Structures are given as structure tokens and as C-alpha cells.
Amino acid sequence: MAKYRRKFLKPTRFNPKGHMYVGVVWPVEGSTGKKYDVELTDEGFECNCYGFGFHGYCKHSKAVMKKVEQTTFDNFVRILWAKESKEEERSLQHLGLGKRL
């Protein structure tokens, strides 16, 4: 067993396992202007800042979690759609079809 275990910030209002938001990355700008990425995984939110690696939570991941838990259904669909259409675009490019018809 590895000594270091990844920690996650568990949402309180939904179960992240298999959630439609899994894989979505929220860019967050820190107070010093540094940019961080908060991602939802099957285990919960994860941030790539130093504090998160140490504590398993941070103000960035907490802010994103709060936002996500307050998200309306409309926003939910919009983010999901953006994610899907991006992937679709990528696969079309891979097939050499370029833009969607």
C-alpha cells in the first residue's frame, strides 16, 4: 500500500460516484493570482493546490462544491452539454470530418 493516499472533498448534498459532473474541471483563480483546477472525481472534489494535497480540502474546492451544490438544473444541463459537444468535436476531428454538419 502506498503511504500517500489521495484525499477528496466529499460533497454533502450529492453522491459523486458516477455523477454526470465527474470529469468536469473548474478553473479557479487563487488570491495570489495563481490558477488552480478543481475537478470532480468519483470520490469527490480534488484541487491541485498545495493546501489540498496536505489537508484534503481547500478554499478553492470548497467554493466550487458550494457552487455546484447550489447549481440549478439549467446550469447542470449547460455544463454537461458543453462537455459533450467538446468531446464530439474532438472525435469528429479525429475522423477527419472537421466541423459538424
Ligand SMILES: [Zn+2]
Ligand atoms: Zn485548492
